[in-house]
Amino acid sequence: MYSITAIQAVHIFKFRNFKINNKNDFTNEIANKFKITTKAVRDIWNLRTWKKTTYPFWTDIEKKNKNPFKITRGRPNSKNNNASFNKWFQDTNKFLLEEKRKKIIEEINNLESTFTPFFLNMNNNDYCNLKKSLEVLNKNI
Numbered sequence: 314m315y316s317i318t319a320i321q322a323v324h325i326f327k328f329r330n331f332k333i334n335n336k337n338d339f340t341n342e343i344a345n346k347f348k349i350t351t352k353a354v355r356d357i358w359n360l361r362t363w364k365k366t367t368y369p370f371w372t373d374i375e376k377k378n379k380n381p382f383k384i385t386r387g388r389p390n391s392k393n394n395n396a397s398f399n400k401w402f403q404d405t406n407k408f409l410l411e412e413k414r415k416k417i418i419e420e421i422n423n424l425e426s427t428f429t430p431f432f433l434n435m436n437n438n439d440y441c442n443l444k445k446s447l448e449v450l451n452k453n454i
Contacts, residue, residue, distance in 0.1 A: 322363040329358040
């Protein structure tokens, strides 16, 4: 198995909202496509891995309920741990909103062409919805 890039992680994350009858087969297809395990795909979908990279694509409820930057193990290093977190959070958002985010969207569009409706076992309506969402995402940049 191979490791994936941030762009591929975002692309995998975008597939989690598809209405698919057999989620296991769909997960297997994505895992095979990116040469990773099905567990890795589910971990991305369930916000266990690649949290910081996929954060801009979370729903508002997920952003409210989960903090991707929270360290859950061990004792905090200092009482003023929040100040360094805020600076890091601002720097990360600037980074994502600038060139890298444009590059991610461009890569998603390139990869989107490799996923045909037949490969995704989608009907034409779902495929059109995917294309529309990618177009809206491009316009928002």
